[in-house]
Amino acid sequence: MPPAPQCPCSSGLRYRQCCAPYHRGEAEPPDAEHLMRSRYSAFALREVAYLWKTLHPDHPDRARPEAEALRELRASAAAHQYPGLVVMDRQAPDASGVARVLFFAKVFERGKDRSFVERSDFRHDGTGWRYVSGVGKLPRELPVPPESLTLATFPK
Numbered sequence: 001m002p003p004a005p006q007c008p009c010s011s012g013l014r015y016r017q018c019c020a021p022y023h024r025g026e027a028e029p030p031d032a033e034h035l036m037r038s039r040y041s042a043f044a045l046r047e048v049a050y051l052w053k054t055l056h057p058d059h060p061d062r063a064r065p066e067a068e069a070l071r072e073l074r075a076s077a078a079a080h081q082y083p084g085l086v087v088m089d090r091q092a093p094d095a096s097g098v099a100r101v102l103f104f105a106k107v108f109e110r111g112k113d114r115s116f117v118e119r120s121d122f123r124h125d126g127t128g129w130r131y132v133s134g135v136g137k138l139p140r141e142l143p144v145p146p147e148s149l150t151l152a153t154f155p156k
């Protein structure tokens with residue numbers, strides 16, 4: 001039997017022991033970082049229903065027709081490769097319930113490097129952690145290599 005595949009979220013764990021239970025709806029990620037990781041691996045594995053489910057009701061895409069949003073997510077996920085993720089920093093929920101994660105998502109499109117750094121905001125909606133919004137930067141817009149950024153040094 002071949003070894004079970006590694007999880008695309010770069011945790012170093014096997015997929016079945018990492019993001020699979022989240023994608024299958026058997027568990028909710030315990031915090032914003034795990035939710036973020038499971039969304040990256042959902043892009044890699046084209047789990048678009050999960051990407052839709054984990055958008056917070058306040059995310060602007062939630063105002064769109066679901067079928068249309070799913071079609072676009074499917075096309076986008078299929079057109080890209082997701083070779084790895086680096087989570088540089090995270091912040092526990094503040095007084096208003098917003099948790100933050102800073103990450104470097106490696107993404108390629110037909111050999112072109114589309115990797116980006118994002119500071120994402122998440123909120124718990126009563127069921128689980130959900131993605132609210134994010135501020136993205138390209139590596140060339142950053143003062144230091146992506147992996148050495150922190151939430152404090154992320155450009156305003």
Ligand SMILES: [Zn+2]
Binds near residue numbers: 015018037
């Ligand atoms: Zn994972």
